[in-house]
Amino acid sequence: MNWNSIMGLVASLALFGPVLLIFVLGLGRYRSFPVLVLYYSSAFIYNLITEHYIIVGAETEYYWGLLNNIADPPLMILFLTYFSTSRTFTQRMKWLALTFAVFEAIIIAVIGLNTEAITILMGPGLLLVFGLAMYFFIRHTKQAIENRKATGKAVIVTSLLFAYGCYFLIYLLYYVFKAQVDKNGEENLQYVNDTFLVYYIAASLSSIMLCVGLVVEQKRIRKLKELKVTRKELSSLYTDTKRTAPLRTVLLDFDREQWN
Template sequence: MTWYSVMGIISSAALLCPIIAILALRLGKYRTFPVLICYYSSVLIYNLMTEGYIPIDQTTRHYWGLANNLMDAPLMLFFLTYFSTSPVFTRRVKWLIAAFIFFEIVVISVLGLNTEAITVILGPGVALILALCTYFFIRQTKIAITHRKATGKAVIAASLLFAYGCFGLIYLMYYVFRSTDVEDIFLIFFLVSTLSSLMLSVGIYIEEKRIRKLNELRVTRRELSDIYAGEKKAVPIRRTALLDFDRDQWN
């Protein structure tokens, strides 16, 4: 068994980790985590196809790869709305997704569904995601260091920043400079996928603890509101020390 085959198996197992983490921690229906399941499932299936673990003809595998690349930016941009700082920011990202899908349609209409079209589409997609990941990584790292909160989000953002930073280099080598060392490029892809997926899984695990704590606080707030409903309080419930926490610390 070659290094290529070994890394293919390891990366496939690593790509499965975020999916298992989301489902095991019951985040499968939480906000944009379902999108992340779709994203990693698609990449995992393509990985298994290229390694021959899913027996399929070359044409189907080729078009699955093209579809996988087309879905990459829209799915990841949609997941990144999880880090959104406001409803306005979320709307802007969704408009950006719509504009990018329109861009994909125009490119495919002109060039057809082929590698040339993917080359034109992937570059801006990776650049957009990399820019957003950089912004969210800096923001979440500041919050994690300053307030000791939302460490999971910082780790998730770090994993995606690392992944797309490396994917940008792979894009340049494979699609732009047309490197002939295809096997070496795939080895880099497998390694990056493995490390980023494992880091992402750790971030999801940490983030679930924060989500659970926030849910417990919301339940406590509702229970206290029910208990004191109709009673006059010298200090309103919403402004007690227990409940009036700084929301930004939890983002």
């Protein structure tokens, strides 16, 4: 078992970590977390396929990889709505995800579902996600430092910023500059293996960081839910008090005129 195989297994386990943790922490149906489950489940399965822990045909592996790359930007944009600060911005992000999905459909319809289409689509998609992650990183990191709030969100978005920064560099080297192809037009297998190794390391570190962020964020969510329950109970108690007070006055004072 070589170093690439070891890191491939580590990356697979790391990619499954967020999926498992989301369900353990009870976040499976919370806001945009189901999208994150779908994203990491697909990446986890594809990683197992490429490492031959799941045996499929070469064609199935090829198209799974293509579809995985196509679904990546829209899914991650939808998940990032979790960090949005307003309904208007959330709606704009959803429209952005839909628009990019339509753009992908047009490119595939013209060029076909192949590596050339993925090369065209991945660049803008990775940049979009990286740009949004950078925006939310600055915002939530500032909140975490100055106000000691949103620490979980800051850690989660930091993990995504790191991941997509690495993915974009890999995209440039592998798909744009084709650094793995030598002067004779032949593919350098060692360079390909090194590229996969970088991907495995980036995926592992970002997934572990994401898991830490999920744990911290779940504590904040739990406190918010407890606060909402407390407010609801106090509101209900206050409402009952307001209703009871006039009624009690009426009951006690119904014969005031007779006593006066």
